[in-house]
Amino acid sequence: MNDLVDVRAGVYRDSVSLMRVSQSLAARPGVAVAVVAMATELNVGLARDLGFDVPAATPGDLLVAVRASSEAELAEALAELERQLAAREPAGGSGTREAAPRTTRSAARGWDADVVLVSVPGEHAFAEAMDAVEAGLSVMVFSDNVPVEQEILLKDRALEKGVLVMGPDCGTAVVGGAGLGFANVLRPGPVGVVAASGTGAQQVTSLLDLAGVGVSHLLGVGGRDLSAAVGGRSAVQALRALDADPATELIVLVSKPPAPEVARAVQALDLGTPVVAALLGPGEDDLTAAAEKTLRALGRDVPEWPSWPAGGGREPGGGPLRGLYSGGTLCTEAALIAGTGEFTDYGDDEYTRGRAHPMIDPALRLEALAGVREGVALLDVVLGHGADPDPAARLAPAVEEARARGVAVVVALIGTEGDPQGLRGQAERLGAAGAAVFTSNAAAARHARSLATG
Amino acid sequence: MTLSMLNGEPRVITVGAELLGEALDHQAVPRRAVDWRPPLPGASTALAAVLADPRRARANEVAVGRLTSARPRLVGVRPASEALGLEKGTFFHAGPPIDWERASGPMRGALIGAMLFEGLATTPEEAEARLASGDGITLDPCHHHRTVGPMAGVVSPSMWMLEVADAEHGGTAYCSLNEGLGKVLRYGAYGPEVVDRLRWMGEVLGPVLAAALERTGPVDLRNLIAQALQMGDELHNRNRAATSLLLREIAPAVVEAAPDRAAEVLRFVNGNDHFFLNAGMAAAKVSADAARNVPGSSLVVAMARNGTEFGIQVSGLGDRWFTGPAGVPDGLYLGGYGPDDANPDIGDSTITETTGLGGFAMAASPAIVRFVGGDVSDAVAATTSMYEITLAEHPAYQIPGLGFRGTPVGIDVTLVARTGLLPVVNTGIAGRVAGTGQVGAGLVSPPAEAFTAALEALAAG
Known part of the structure; x- marks a missing residue:
């Protein structure tokens, strides 16, 4: 084996971009291992565990460690690396006269913006978000691991400035037709959404879209917004903003289980626009029920939610239920409905440290699926901008293998016909591979429960 | 809402x-x-604390507003003993505080020269011995006395000082008279020609300029600097236009005030393209001082080097210095000199960069690139990158080549830490051996640790 280790000072790329580079190098013939990552303590330790001889480096350096079976293959992998790094040269890099701005503050100076999307590592997100607020811009903080004191400070400053802080840990938003973060392609319409749960909001809005009802805006507020500490600071602002928005006729409020006193306070707001609440928890409506309630409030019919039966003959039954999720709220909802089984949220911080979110990189979940030897596996697949461009490509073969082992597979497919991946095409391929596919997560969970209890 | x-x-x-x-x-x-890109190593925690300070945004607005609204005017020329109450045996010097022990070659050379000039020693050896013993000698930074000095920046009581007053905020600042290039005191030379020139400056140049200024009244330096920028100066390493403008302004009064001496005075000023530098530095100093002591402000109000350390001061942190080792400039060398002959970075002239001139205004000065190396696109890139670490664009100091955009002004410690971009400094290079003089000119970066140390002090509140 031939090893190459290189530490490049002052070269920065974000972790998702580098993971894509690492993956494509590792997929080359003859390449055994490829680590292309910022030289954080974690990544340097990882490379050393793999047997690479890594010199001293700082988190601001780029670490390259590649192992290939021959010199020639190593050289080819490196050439490919250079090509990919060059292709990822940040816009306005060397050679152009107008250098790219280095901070949000600088970007906002001299460019007329409406909103800022922050997805830097959590410990650095506050500076960029504060720049946005101070520049009088609303900001979506996709980053997680932002301390709650910083969240409160940002939201208080935002209130003074008359702008909205969406997040931290805000996975999705749709503003004026533009999808930020993980976002489904939704038709324009009368429903405004305030969401303290990204995938929860994606489920509700995708179902509405399937029923022919569109969305005016989807304003994420971050998973902690309705906690006692944050007190619904952004939810209140978002509700008032949608109340004032002439395109919004009805508001849906989606949240992970909120602090009761905050839920009460938020619902007690004096708004001119009717509000449908989907506040998850035992005894509360599930997301699908909330979508149906919304349709009824608008005087629309509730359709039968699309589903596709499992191909490959009669579904096996009986045995334990295993939930393998990428969306936290979807996971919670499914576990509540199923009332049995073991559920894991692979989108949780615990699983995303040092790797991409499972909506982008399915490797960890596919591995877990391969480990299910009996019973029923229940998964969510979330479509939309930012997500895996073709989840069926890797999931369908894994479903076939599971079925071959006698494991039943149930998929909650969250998406719309307008999504870049295409809802129907994905559903049909997963169905043909042997999965029962549901557009309602609640329906998927009920089906999985019925299979498990046999 | x-x-x-x-x-x-x-x-x-x-x-x-x-x-x-x-x-x-x-x-x-x-x-x-x-x-x-990630911030400077180890800065994350302090950054979060400083950025969370509710005073910061407004404090920086106030501080940089004072800096850019200052209206420096050259109002007089006076001996340091009279203007600053400087007494024999006390010497001001460039940069943060330093003692003889740690002083570099050019700093020692300039102090020796000043001892000889003041008659405190008759030979360089005697001067050196007395300075080393510290007997009756006090060293004090210029910056602690509303003063700045280029290179070694040594000021002694008999030197004549340019006096600049801020018509907007009422402050006053001082800088010595520029001696010219080559073997000069500020570069650490102390031979007889150096001391003789200082004598002539004290006996002729200073008094004649003082008399001329009494006739002209205050000279508006804000206006003059703005014009010079549009004529290709960046006001640190290129002062040709500014010197010419100043000369034009005062020449008739010099002739009227001292007809017998006018020719030699005007010839001296005309023969030194850097004559204006010291007036520009005093103008920068009085402007930066107007921005001092705003609680919560992370604005840099001084950058200065003593030949050993590079230090900065920050508006919200009073008179404290935050230092790191001075770097060796990267640039072009005169004659047979090379990098081995260079002393680490020295001088208070970085007060120009502190106020958005010098390296920050390089795009205004395409001619400078031939002096400090690089090409015109480097000059534009240098200025452009400085907008990333500054709080404002100067309302009066504009760069024609950038569409009359104001120069980047008001260095923010938090922005330096966030971007890792260090201030671009144009500078002269002094010989490291005392007595050598100037060996070159180039660019230098301040030490990052000075900025992270200041950030931590701000975070500690």
Whole structure:
């Protein structure tokens, strides 16, 4: 084996971009291992565990460690690396006269913006978000691991400035037709959404879209917004903003289980626009029920939610239920409905440290699926901008293998016909591979429960 | 409330994962990407604390507003003993505090020269011995006395000082008279020609300029600097236009005030393209001082080097210095000199960069690149990058080549820590051996640790 280790000072790329580079190098013939990552303590330790001889480096350096079976293959992998790094040269890099701005503050100076999307590592997100607020811009903080004191400070400053802080840990938003973060392609319409749960909001809005009802805006507020500490600071602002928005006729409020006193306070707001609440928890409506309630409030019919039966003959039954999720709220909802089984949220911080979110990189979940030897596996697949461009490509073969082992597979497919991946095409391929596919997560969970209890 | 982003298709700034930016590109949403990189090592915690300080935004606005609204005017020329109460045996020097022990070659050379000039020693050896013993000698930074000095920046009581007053905020600042290039005191030379020139400056140049200024009244330096920038000066390493403008301003009065001496005075000023530097430095000093002591402000109000250390002072942190080792400039060398002959960075002239001139205004001065190396695009890139670490664009100091954009002014410690971009400094290079003089000119970067140390002090509140 031939090893190459290189530490490049002052070269920065974000972790998702580098993971894509690492993956494509590792997929080359003859390449055994490829680590292309910022030289954080974690990544340097990882490379050393793999047997690479890594010199001293700082988190601001780029670490390259590649192992290939021959010199020639190593050289080819490196050439490919250079090509990919060059292709990822940040816009306005060397050679152009107008250098790219280095901070949000600088970007906002001299460019007329409406909103800022922050997805830097959590410990650095506050500076960029504060720049946005101070520049009088609303900001979506996709980053997680932002301390709650910083969240409160940002939201208080935002209130003074008359702008909205969406997040931290805000996975999705749709503003004026533009999808930020993980976002489904939704038709324009009368429903405004305030969401303290990204995938929860994606489920509700995708179902509405399937029923022919569109969305005016989807304003994420971050998973902690309705906690006692944050007190619904952004939810209140978002509700008032949608109340004032002439395109919004009805508001849906989606949240992970909120602090009761905050839920009460938020619902007690004096708004001119009717509000449908989907506040998850035992005894509360599930997301699908909330979508149906919304349709009824608008005087629309509730359709039968699309589903596709499992191909490959009669579904096996009986045995334990295993939930393998990428969306936290979807996971919670499914576990509540199923009332049995073991559920894991692979989108949780615990699983995303040092790797991409499972909506982008399915490797960890596919591995877990391969480990299910009996019973029923229940998964969510979330479509939309930012997500895996073709989840069926890797999931369908894994479903076939599971079925071959006698494991039943149930998929909650969250998406719309307008999504870049295409809802129907994905559903049909997963169905043909042997999965029962549901557009309602609640329906998927009920089906999985019925299979498990046999 | 209403949110402006809800009106129509939004324009988005993205910072972080490129994947999420690409998702917007696929939707054809107009966006501007930030070329984000992690902050200076170890700065994260302090940054979060400083950025959370509710006073910061307003404090910086106030501080940089004072800096850019200052109206420096040259009002007089006076001996240091009279203007600053400086007594024999006390010497001001450039940069943060230093003692003889740690002083570099050019600093020692300049102190020796000043001892000889003041008659405190008759030979260089005697001067050196007395300075080393410290007997009756006090060393004190110029910056502690409303004063700045180029290179070694040594000021002694008999030297004549330019007096600059701020017509907006009422401050006053001082800088010595520029001696010219080559073997001069500020570069650490102390031979007889150096001391003789200082004598002539004290006996002729100073008094004649003082008399001339009494006739002209105050000279508006803000206006003069603004004009010089549009004539190709950056006001640190190129002062040719500013010197010419000043000469034009005072020449008739010099002739009237001292007809017998006018020719030699005007010839001396005309023979030194850097004559204006010291007036510009005093103007910068009085402007930066106006921005001092705003609680909560992270604005840099002084950058200065003593030949050993590079130090900065910050508006919200009083008179404390935050230092790191002075770097050796990277540049072009005179004659047979090379990098081995260079002393680490020295001088208070970085007060020009502190106020948005010098390296920050390089794009205004295409001619400078031939002096400090590089090409014109480097000069533009240097200025452009400095907008990333500054709080404002100067309302009066503009750069024609950038569409009359104001120079980047008001260095913010938090922005330096966030971007890792260090102030660009144009500088002369002194010989490291005492007595050598100037050996070159070039560019130098301040030590990053001075900025992280200041950031931590701000965080400690």
